[in-house]
Amino acid sequence: MLVADIQRFCMHDGPGVRTTVFIKGCPLKCAWCHNPETQSEEKELLFYENKCISCSACQVCEKNVHYFDELHLLNRKECVFCGKCVSKCPAKALEIVGKELSVEEVFQSVYRDVLFFDSLGGITVSGGEALSQWEEVLPLVKMCKEKGISTAIETCGYAETDVIKSLVPYVDIFLYDIKDTDDVRHKKYTGVSNEKIIKNLFFIDSLCVKTIVRCILVNGVNLNEKHLENVAEIVKRLKHCEGVELLPYHEFGEVKRRASGRKSLAKKEWLCNEEQIKAAVDFLENKGIRIIKNA
């Protein structure tokens, strides 16, 4: 499977101490994406300008991807991901995102922290989109369950219902994103309709599997009462939902967006201020929704 990163001791990807596996590739292309380097299903070369010591060791590249014109510049489309520049770079300014790992290898990485998981913590498969490589994720979570490791899937829900059905027996909890309840906006900002997403959420609930609903808050896009009202409606109908986590938009993904050579789509006004966040929390709590405060 193509993995963007495996991070240990993750704080906010489900209960307890967790190791999060970030899968490469996502069917949604959210304008505000916090992990833009995980969107594409292909490998990517990241360049962190602030770490570069201009030693030019990267010019080992046979395809001449790296050149210096006062600044260190890249000709990314020539890159064949051979990794030579990365292994030469002494300052960790270069990184290839996307590592081909076997299910067993990923499992072994997760297993390293098994003694910290206790009964609560475990693995969280995230991304990108966890379900974009469901054929590998399925044996992975199965293997974890067999070893007594708790499993969580963090998903945008945009997948075939049958795929979700096949995973459900091995998943303890879904961290389920609802980007926007307005389908017109959903299409505009993520590239796809939310219809399938909302349908799948109810499907998971019908199979008595626990969920935490995670909602991004983007000022000027979905930060309005109508959307929150809809979220409350949906969550109230779920029988196995543990609560809602609100994730106010932030700009931190921009570092990696820049490193991956993408153009910024971000708008300053997307940031929510504290009063807005508090108002959203109060609004949902008044509707009887449990808000999980972790971030």
Added chain:
Amino acid sequence: MKFFAVNGKRPTRLSEKTRAFAWESLNHKYGLDTAKDPCVVMDEYSGFEELSDIKKYDLIIKDIAEKSRIRICTGEKISGAATFGLAIKHLVPATVNGHSIFSSVSHLTIDFETVLKKGVNFIKEQSISAAEQYKGTDKEEFALSCVNVFDCFEIWHKRYLDELKDREELKDNYQILLKVPFKPAESFYEAVQSIWFVFSFVRLCGYWTGIGRIDWLLGDFLKKDLENGKLTIDEAREILAHFFIKGCEWICGGNYGSGDAQHYQNIVLAGVDEFGNECTNEVTYLVLDIIEELGISDFPTTVRINQKTSPELLTRVAQVIRQGGGVIAVYNEDLIIKSLTKRGYEISEARKFANDGCWEVQVPGKTFFTYVPFDSLRFLQEDTLKGYEAGVSFNSFQELYAAYVKTLSIKMEDLLSYVNNERFLQNKNQWTWKPTTPCSVISVFESGCIEKGHSYLEGGPVYNVISPHIGGLTDVVNSLYAIKKLVFDDRKVTFEELMEILKNNWEGHEYLRQFALNKYCYFGNDNDEVDAIAKDLVAVFAELCDEINDRSGFDMPGGISTFGRQIDWAKTRMATPFGKRNNEVLAANFSPTPGTDQIGATAIIKSYCKADLTSMASGAALDVKLLPSSVKGENGIEMIKGLIKGFVSLGGHFMQLDVADIEMLKQAQEHPEDFQNLSVRVSGWNARFVTLNKEWQDMLIAQTGSEF
């Protein structure tokens, strides 16, 4: 009154009066009062200089008892105060001709159990019988000096009674002091006062003792009082809070260098009793309540955690740790008891362990303890590698490693000779202690001394321990590993070239320096290859300790520490093969070298736990720093609990989880190389703090302290 917290607000359970008392004590009121009166002055005693040391000592203690200021604070629930400034400086507070006369003793926890259960009179009687028994022998003078301690203690005690007698608002204090500490305590209130009064007197005379297992000492008293309805839990909390607040009476503000909780008055909580039964009780929770509310760091507290520790206690510990400040640390009790029985302690004795007022393990009330620290990195640089001078060469990693082991073994022999010469008159299986500074005040509270007729510093206690403490171990491991990779495995550079480069402090070799620093995975990243070197070196060191142990009059268990010495050691340390330059401040204790740990807390704990730490009976400390944002919210407590449980299961010894505050983030901004493993997380996104540029870092700093 805003008691500082890293994460959110501290709870309020104590009365306003008690909180106000804490506030003024934490803000130096009593410390400055103590400091203004340094000591007794012996100049006026004619013939003082001609007296024997012990006679001088006896006079001094009497003078202290008679002349020290009595301080009674408004509304204090327990009385007694250590009111001499020189005592804060680790001296017996007395001078002659402007010079101090006797140094004091620390690194011990005295026997409060006997004080509580049998009363000070019992120990006094023992001293009187010893004086009879040793009449006419060379031990008589010591025994008489012990009796003198109690005479002086009674004088000081009576001065407090006189002062309290007519003060209506302090009549409880008066009534209780009529009984304790001379007679056994019978209630919780009496027990707290009893410990405090003995502690105060010992401190007044300049000695720094730990408190030990306060919950184990006080638990039964409280249980009985609660059952009889004699006391409520809230009243008990108030009384105990005054113990903690009065313990701040030496805080003087200003810049101490290493902080203001430096009088080794450590406390150990929870764990099993001598029979193996868990002794966590209401007092355990009261102590945690008080620390959580007032943030008092003057009593560094360590909680004994075992595989069976209740989820309730773990949760409370995690909640207090989350407040930051690093006040609460944890011991892995299972491993420590095992390490002590392995050294020959009876299991019932091992189970009583507390510490020396720092974190080095000892059986309280019956152990002489000191340690001999050394910089093992300096040995590598100076001795094995001859200061990186040309002409030193090794053909393989194994050869280099063997040479370093040889160096260590020579240094341990030196250490043994030093210890034996310093402490003994001759050492042919006949260990006769050298006479040294008198210390009767502490000797009477250490079991073994009166019986044997020897002082605390002359072999009196039941156990006598001098622990070799290896420092810079992590940096040695990383240095050896870097040489292995750069020279022997990856052949980036020859051995001779590397030595030349290091001698020149990496000048002109920035590429290679960055390569060494960033391309290898050093200790603290759960990398089996480098951790194996650490594991083996710990085993080697343990074996060397065992080898010298039999040739000393002491028990010599190993320990791994630097305490704060890495700062001083930096001055003489040269560049390291893993990319650090001359004079950089390197690893603390057995923690990763700053900037080399890149995966996170679980990986740090795993690397540390791979060594067999049962062989380090004195202790091996691990410091782990966590960002406040990473342990916030509902899941934060579970994160901390997970780390502690993993630490215990994997076989750690002592761990301090420190939640860093905003100030620390600012430091991280200025010195990113030292904060590589601080990972930040805001909902869906995650990255290492140091990979963000300033703009974003500033934003994160601004966010620290709010809910989202």
